[in-house]
Amino acid sequence: MPITQNDTEVILTHPDNDATNVKILKYGATVFSWQINGQEQLWLSQGAKLDGSKPVRGGIPLVFPVFGKNTDDEYLSKLPQHGLARNSTWEFLGQVSANPPTVQFGLGPEIANEDLVKLWPMDFSLVLTVELGPEHLKTSIEVENTSSTQPLKFNWLFHTYLKVNDIEDTLVSNLTGSKLYDQLLKESYLDKQPAVTFHEELDRIYQNVEGDRLIQVVDKGTPIHTVKRHNLPDAVVWNPWIEKSKGMGDFEPKSGYKEMVCVEPGHVHNFITLNAGEKWDAYQLLYKDELKYQVV
Numbered sequence: 001m002p003i004t005q006n007d008t009e010v011i012l013t014h015p016d017n018d019a020t021n022v023k024i025l026k027y028g029a030t031v032f033s034w035q036i037n038g039q040e041q042l043w044l045s046q047g048a049k050l051d052g053s054k055p056v057r058g059g060i061p062l063v064f065p066v067f068g069k070n071t072d073d074e075y076l077s078k079l080p081q082h083g084l085a086r087n088s089t090w091e092f093l094g095q096v097s098a099n100p101p102t103v104q105f106g107l108g109p110e111i112a113n114e115d116l117v118k119l120w121p122m123d124f125s126l127v128l129t130v131e132l133g134p135e136h137l138k139t140s141i142e143v144e145n146t147s148s149t150q151p152l153k154f155n156w157l158f159h160t161y162l163k164v165n166d167i168e169d170t171l172v173s174n175l176t177g178s179k180l181y182d183q184l185l186k187e188s189y190l191d192k193q194p195a196v197t198f199h200e201e202l203d204r205i206y207q208n209v210e211g212d213r214l215i216q217v218v219d220k221g222t223p224i225h226t227v228k229r230h231n232l233p234d235a236v237v238w239n240p241w242i243e244k245s246k247g248m249g250d251f252e253p254k255s256g257y258k259e260m261v262c263v264e265p266g267h268v269h270n271f272i273t274l275n276a277g278e279k280w281d282a283y284q285l286l287y288k289d290e291l292k293y294q295v296v
């Protein structure tokens with residue numbers, strides 16, 4: 001069976017290879033495992049809660065309608081960090097294709113986390129599409145403003161935790177020359193380094209990275225993940241390193257920071273605003289490619 005489901009999760013298996021699959025939790029519509037031929041591609045904390053008691057630490061949590069903690073918008077500022085999509089149970093809408101196996105999940109205010117919807121009383125409809133290829137995973141989002149009068153203002157971000165072998169042997173390429181906001185230094189500057197390397201906590205929002213730049217995660221010279229973005233101009237790169245990992249109760253093992261890097265395609269530097277009835281869509285494509293130095 002290429003697509004199976006139970007009360008809490010949906011599993012897609014590729015028809016050409018039993019060991020290629022993706023597992024999606026209905027809570028948050030969170031992809032929490034993606035294997036290509038038995039090899040896990042995403043990092044998932046051993047302490048992650050998969051019971052709907054809190055957002056999943058690992059996989060691909062969905063960030064909407066706000067990235068981080070907003071302080072100045074009347075309604076968005078009332079929401080917790082990263083919004084309400086990752087803490088709501090989505091509706092499984094079913095299969096849209098058998099090969100490549102593709103499914104959809106939906107979220108609107110009528111089923112979203114009740115307490116959070118009260119804080120942000122907006123009309124919206126989200127449809128997430130997950131497509132499993134032999135060597136790729138595509139997650140697409142469509143946001144519709146279902147109000148007939150009010151604009152809808154939001155951020156979107158795929159908070160993707162990629163698995164790596166050793167963070168100190170890892171670099172993230174093709175962001176050179178982009179402006180970034182360093183969330184630790186609280187400063188903006190132009191990244192002039194040939195690649196992003198990791199020796200301490202790192203938390204950067206790269207802004208307006210051209211759409212044709214592929215972001216690659218490179219392990220000792222070999223690209224292990226390639227990230228293509230559509231309509232997602234910003235990219236957050238994050239590794240919590242030692243102290244921050246210690247402070248996260250659901251981050252296990254504490255040495256797990258060595259085996260992950262978050263590369264998070266999003267639209268977070270500015271808000272997207274949809275007028276009544278308008279739609280917006282975007283996707284993240286994770287796949288395998290040869291080394292492509294587009295900028296040095």
Ligand SMILES: O=P(O)(O)OC[C@H]1O[C@H](O)[C@H](O)[C@@H](O)[C@@H]1O
Nearest residue numbers: 081082183203204236238262264
């Ligand atoms: O702990 P969470 O709310 O899941 O956030 C995890 C991380 O998300 C993003 O990557 C932010 O840039 C980080 O500042 C934040 O720590």
